[in-house]
Amino acid sequence: MKKWIKTACFLFLGVNTSIAQDDLLDMLEESAEPTTDYTIATFKSTRLVSGHSVETNAKGVMQYLIGHRFGRLNSGWRDLFGIDNATIRMGFEYGLTDNINIGIGRSSFQKTYDGMVKWKFLRQQSGATNFPFTATFVSNIYVDSRKWSNPDRENYFSSRLNFNHSLLIARKFGNLFSLQLMPTIVHRNLVETTEDKNTVFALGAGASVRLTGSLRLNAEYHYIPPGQIMSRIGGEEVQNSFSIGVDLETGGHVFQLHLTNSRGMTERYLVGETTGRWLKGDIHFGFNVSRVFTVKKPKEFK
Amino acid sequence: MAFIGLGLSVFGQKFLTRTGTIQFFSETDIENIEAINNQVSSVINIDNGEMAFTLLLKAFAFEKALMQEHFNEKYVESEKFPKSSFKGSIVDFSSSDLSKTPKEYSVKGDLTIHGITKKIEVKMTLIVNSENQIIGTSIFTIKLEDYDIKVPSAVRSQISETIEINVKLDYEKMD
Numbered sequence: 001m002k003k004w005i006k007t008a009c010f011l012f013l014g015v016n017t018s019i020a021q022d023d024l025l026d027m028l029e030e031s032a033e034p035t036t037d038y039t040i041a042t043f044k045s046t047r048l049v050s051g052h053s054v055e056t057n058a059k060g061v062m063q064y065l066i067g068h069r070f071g072r073l074n075s076g077w078r079d080l081f082g083i084d085n086a087t088i089r090m091g092f093e094y095g096l097t098d099n100i101n102i103g104i105g106r107s108s109f110q111k112t113y114d115g116m117v118k119w120k121f122l123r124q125q126s127g128a129t130n131f132p133f134t135a136t137f138v139s140n141i142y143v144d145s146r147k148w149s150n151p152d153r154e155n156y157f158s159s160r161l162n163f164n165h166s167l168l169i170a171r172k173f174g175n176l177f178s179l180q181l182m183p184t185i186v187h188r189n190l191v192e193t194t195e196d197k198n199t200v201f202a203l204g205a206g207a208s209v210r211l212t213g214s215l216r217l218n219a220e221y222h223y224i225p226p227g228q229i230m231s232r233i234g235g236e237e238v239q240n241s242f243s244i245g246v247d248l249e250t251g252g253h254v255f256q257l258h259l260t261n262s263r264g265m266t267e268r269y270l271v272g273e274t275t276g277r278w279l280k281g282d283i284h285f286g287f288n289v290s291r292v293f294t295v296k297k298p299k300e301f302k
Numbered sequence: 303m304a305f306i307g308l309g310l311s312v313f314g315q316k317f318l319t320r321t322g323t324i325q326f327f328s329e330t331d332i333e334n335i336e337a338i339n340n341q342v343s344s345v346i347n348i349d350n351g352e353m354a355f356t357l358l359l360k361a362f363a364f365e366k367a368l369m370q371e372h373f374n375e376k377y378v379e380s381e382k383f384p385k386s387s388f389k390g391s392i393v394d395f396s397s398s399d400l401s402k403t404p405k406e407y408s409v410k411g412d413l414t415i416h417g418i419t420k421k422i423e424v425k426m427t428l429i430v431n432s433e434n435q436i437i438g439t440s441i442f443t444i445k446l447e448d449y450d451i452k453v454p455s456a457v458r459s460q461i462s463e464t465i466e467i468n469v470k471l472d473y474e475k476m477d
Contacts, residue, residue, distance in 0.1 A: 024347060024389065025354040025356065028318075028343045035358060041371055057367070250454075250456045252368060294367070298367075301365045
């Protein structure tokens with residue numbers, strides 16, 4: 001019995017130093033104020049493919065975005081499988097705060113200028129406070145600058161305007177998978193016929209899977225409940241938009257390569273202006289290149 | 303045993319900070335990267351020279367927001383390994399040496415980054431300032447490969463393999 005106590009004492013004294021050190025570290029951990037851990041990098045870019053993701057540029061960061069969508073793959077060898085018929089969108093977006101962005105852009109498709117406001121108003125977080133998802137509201141206004149199709153009648157500037165509002169709700173599951181839902185409305189001030197709804201509702205969904213540290217696979221789909229758009233565009237019925245692509249990140253650039261049945265690169269074109277059918281091969285190859293510039297440095301670096 | 307337990311609590315005179323600063327630098331011909339963390343917690347026991355620190359990797363601020371995201375997401379994997387810590391002791395420490403003139407010590411212990419613990423020995427200068435705070439400063443370097451931090455080949459020319467770390471800890475006496 002006495003021997004047992006001696007051994008215990010010896011052991012205790014022998015490991016005394018390391019216990020004391022653990023105590024210091026434990027003491028620091030235990031007495032620390034609990035912190036909130038905000039989820040980062042739910043998606044790699046401010047765009048899933050063509051539509052917005054919940055991500056915003058940080059305060060003082062300017063993003064330059066350039067996107068191309070080529071013609072249809074099934075257009076044949078004479079058009080080099082669509083390469084001859086590219087549309088382009090260029091845009092700038094800027095972080096007024098970490099969560100509020102504004103932006104402008106111009107699409108060659110329908111010669112349209114667009115303006116954007118984006119507000120990330122809820123953030124997925126854990127730790128001291130918990131919240132299960134990130135939510136962002138994005139609003140776009142579009143000005144179609146094409147010549148009037150019917151110049152003889154009285155045309156109003158307001159007829160050039162179209163609008164989009166989307167609520168983006170996303171959650172990152174672990175480190176590999178993110179899911180986003182995006183209920184969307186597109187309002188067209190001028191529609192072809194009285195049977196076409198001015199305000200079209202769609203439900204979008206998107207997902208991103210991390211393949212390696214710098215490579216992700218993304219997909220995006222917008223479902224338009226039937227009965228809202230009756231007119232054909234160029235003799236074709238309006239389709240639901242589906243796009244799939246990869247993100248490749250190198251330093252300050254993100255390259256996104258994708259296949260899509262939509263020619264336009266913003267919400268308005270995804271919902272209501274998409275006519276390609278995947279099964280027929282009406283697929284457009286496209287890419288986005290995004291580059292960010294830090295215009296205003298964070299306070300620690302001034 | 304009771305005596306030892308009592309002894310620790312009576313003589314365990316500790317100094318603490320929650321606002322210590324750790325900066326690190328990566329310098330290459332192409333890009334210099336700098337990050338600051340002003341929320342480093344550290345404690346020093348001036349009876350035996352033992353010390354520890356802990357920090358949250360997500361609390362490092364970078365000049366470019368994207369660098370901060372890459373640092374957390376790809377390099378140190380903050381969601382898997384949110385903290386970095388050190389525990390060790392100051393070699394040949396005696397509290398009577400603490401004074402208003404700086405004295406350089408050697409600090410030995412275990413540094414944990416990215417879930418990997420390595421023994422390190424670095425120089426640290428201690429000085430007592432006019433407000434009776436103990437100010438500890440240290441500059442040392444670590445190698446990314448020692449902590450299994452992988453840099454993709456595309457950006458290898460922009461990130462140094464050796465990172466310089468500057469530590470400044472302002473300890474106040476604990477009540």
